[in-house]
Amino acid sequence: MAREYPIERVRDIGIVAHIDAGKTTVSERILFYTGVSHKIGEVHEGDTVMDWMEQERERGITITAAATTCFWTPTYAKDNKGQDYRINLIDTPGHIDFTVEVKRSMRVLDGACVVFDGVAGVEAQSETNWRYADEYMVPRICFINKLDRTGASFDNSFKSILDKLNPNAIQMQIPIGMEGNFEGLIDLLSGKVYRFEGVKGEKIIESSDIPEDYKEQYKEKRGKLIERIVEHDDTAMGSYLEGEEVSVADLKRILRKATLEIKLIPVFTGSALKNKGVQLMLDGIIDYLPSPADVLPAKGTDPDSGAEITRLATDDEKFSALAFKIAADPFVGSLTFFRVYSGVLRTGSYVFNTNKGIKERVGRILRMHANHREDVEEIHAGDLGALVGMKDTTTGDTLADPENPIILEKIIFPEPVISMRIEPKTKVDQEKMGIALRRLAEEDPTFRVGGDAETGETIISGMGELQLEIIVDRMKREFKVEANVGRPQVAYRETIQGSAEAEGKYIRQSGGRGQYGHCWLKVEANEKGAGFEFIDAIKGGVIPREYIPAVEKGVKEAVERGVLAGYPIVDVKVTLFDGSFHEVDSSEAAFKIAGSIAFQDGVKQSKPVLLEPIMKVQVITPADFMGDVTGDISSKRGRIESMDDRMGVKVIEALIPLSEMFGYATKLRSITQGRGSFSMEFSNYEPMPNNVAQGIIEGKAQK
Numbered sequence: 001m002a003r004e005y006p007i008e009r010v011r012d013i014g015i016v017a018h019i020d021a022g023k024t025t026v027s028e029r030i031l032f033y034t035g036v037s038h039k040i041g042e043v044h045e046g047d048t049v050m051d052w053m054e055q056e057r058e059r060g061i062t063i064t065a066a067a068t069t070c071f072w073t074p075t076y077a078k079d080n081k082g083q084d085y086r087i088n089l090i091d092t093p094g095h096i097d098f099t100v101e102v103k104r105s106m107r108v109l110d111g112a113c114v115v116f117d118g119v120a121g122v123e124a125q126s127e128t129n130w131r132y133a134d135e136y137m138v139p140r141i142c143f144i145n146k147l148d149r150t151g152a153s154f155d156n157s158f159k160s161i162l163d164k165l166n167p168n169a170i171q172m173q174i175p176i177g178m179e180g181n182f183e184g185l186i187d188l189l190s191g192k193v194y195r196f197e198g199v200k201g202e203k204i205i206e207s208s209d210i211p212e213d214y215k216e217q218y219k220e221k222r223g224k225l226i227e228r229i230v231e232h233d234d235t236a237m238g239s240y241l242e243g244e245e246v247s248v249a250d251l252k253r254i255l256r257k258a259t260l261e262i263k264l265i266p267v268f269t270g271s272a273l274k275n276k277g278v279q280l281m282l283d284g285i286i287d288y289l290p291s292p293a294d295v296l297p298a299k300g301t302d303p304d305s306g307a308e309i310t311r312l313a314t315d316d317e318k319f320s321a322l323a324f325k326i327a328a329d330p331f332v333g334s335l336t337f338f339r340v341y342s343g344v345l346r347t348g349s350y351v352f353n354t355n356k357g358i359k360e361r362v363g364r365i366l367r368m369h370a371n372h373r374e375d376v377e378e379i380h381a382g383d384l385g386a387l388v389g390m391k392d393t394t395t396g397d398t399l400a401d402p403e404n405p406i407i408l409e410k411i412i413f414p415e416p417v418i419s420m421r422i423e424p425k426t427k428v429d430q431e432k433m434g435i436a437l438r439r440l441a442e443e444d445p446t447f448r449v450g451g452d453a454e455t456g457e458t459i460i461s462g463m464g465e466l467q468l469e470i471i472v473d474r475m476k477r478e479f480k481v482e483a484n485v486g487r488p489q490v491a492y493r494e495t496i497q498g499s500a501e502a503e504g505k506y507i508r509q510s511g512g513r514g515q516y517g518h519c520w521l522k523v524e525a526n527e528k529g530a531g532f533e534f535i536d537a538i539k540g541g542v543i544p545r546e547y548i549p550a551v552e553k554g555v556k557e558a559v560e561r562g563v564l565a566g567y568p569i570v571d572v573k574v575t576l577f578d579g580s581f582h583e584v585d586s587s588e589a590a591f592k593i594a595g596s597i598a599f600q601d602g603v604k605q606s607k608p609v610l611l612e613p614i615m616k617v618q619v620i621t622p623a624d625f626m627g628d629v630t631g632d633i634s635s636k637r638g639r640i641e642s643m644d645d646r647m648g649v650k651v652i653e654a655l656i657p658l659s660e661m662f663g664y665a666t667k668l669r670s671i672t673q674g675r676g677s678f679s680m681e682f683s684n685y686e687p688m689p690n691n692v693a694q695g696i697i698e699g700k701a702q703k
């Protein structure tokens, strides 16, 4: 089957934004204008198309990173048949607890439209997301939204992008009017004036009459824009300097190339809520963001030889794809969203999951549209789809042609920093809870399920309070499991700062067959992030081969429960260098216990310390409350990293222990009379000060 859309007419893009900047509203308008959504839903009415998960609607935030397909014919090509494009909209979450999902979606999208609030300009999280886009070298355009709001300023918002994010952002349009009087846009390249009529702005009124008061501004800004564009092309630069007119088509071509190389960033504007400008931004997506064929070939490694392989984005290449999202689905159980990097995937065929080393059969392939799902026979290079019924594939796995396996670049996920106890309400819930939690953990690689070995309770952990809250909520709604949850706890860890040699002896000889296990271990601090390492340095068979894995097993079990407060021990190196055995009494069980005794003793002698997660926090506050905010940060054992002025407010960046951040939203609100805001993300683990650590250790001991 031929592909419906040549790859040049496909766009895999994401809408990226700080929470509340209007990502949901913009996405919704996109779906409406692209003809998929037949009804414009407002966020506050809880009727959004993208947010199809129930509690997303209630909370008004977007959690999933699923992909939706829609179609767009550029405004300027309305009469020109055969100029429509397929846009695969990859949903990216805006909330801080889901930073990982933003990163994950950056990995699979080719271009992004970054949405800003026209009153606030660049906000904390937009900066973080922008840096991720830089990290993944994602070409982007901007959309300054909410120009209708009181206090909105295109100029200030645009300036904040230049100052805070990238000096190569370029203004593509001039808004006509502002705030309550915002009525339309002047396109600087074409000189066309656009107004949006009809109930939902679907009727575009185009003219060439630039309003009198805007003529001068138009001339000046257009000149500036053209100057910035021709800089990227010698021929055009030549003509420009000669005083010749460079054609709009040429300008667009040069700008496209410069945008793909992230040398220029086109900035569009409008008001999604008031239905102005979104269509022109869609044109921008088509004109300036890459098709899958424009990006570098996918890189990966041969799982057998480890050699680097690249795959071109064409249908003729061997099949390779990345599973980037597993979503529980009310109709088909679970959906595995994937992006095809090369080749074609057909139903009825087999794929090799290179990460797991297993083959899976391709049953159904779905393409998700805003309001319906389409069963398709095949999915081509550069496209996105969802597989039904994959058993062992989890987020981040590569799917490949079984004869030509490849592992695409892996996505690295941070370890969870927060945990809470969860208890089923009834016996029936108990059985269902295990299944539900396992399914949810498959979807979200930063969500973990574990148990407390002593109490037998189930413990869930993740990256933030909100993430865990939502998981408990989904368990209730989607799996009908009722559960009680404990208070969120910080996921502390333990490590050592010294080294020691320690002996472990487990010898019992009272009648019948005895027990004999005996070993010597050297316990040392390993490099930060290096994890756990076990080295067998036994010489001359002082411990027989068959018992050595048992020693390692005993040590590994002890690593899970630290000596200070029972938290897992990280970054430790253990060398087994001596011991003895007994011909009759030695057993694996005895050596396992000996290993664990020696390890615990070794750790106690090696300056054990508690580690706590430190968060990178950004607080924005009016200057009046600056002193109170910084004072409060200091009282939270916080370290202030920087303080900046940004358009009349203060921006404070600080490193603060997670344990001090519970309830901060309420606290900040009360300190700043509701005017401050903050965002945070995990930074690193650090040793805790002794006096604070002591409190945790004693608290644990009392339980």
Ligand code: GDP
Pocket: 017, 018, 019, 020, 021, 022, 023, 024, 025, 026, 043, 044, 060, 061, 062, 094, 145, 146, 147, 148, 149, 270, 271, 272, 273, 274
């Ligand atoms: P998200 O959190 O980024 O997905 O943002 P939403 O789309 O949920 O928008 C947040 C709030 O801003 C909602 O109350 C929207 O109605 C409102 N909003 C979105 N776009 C605009 C706009 O262009 N103008 C105004 N005045 N409000 C908007």
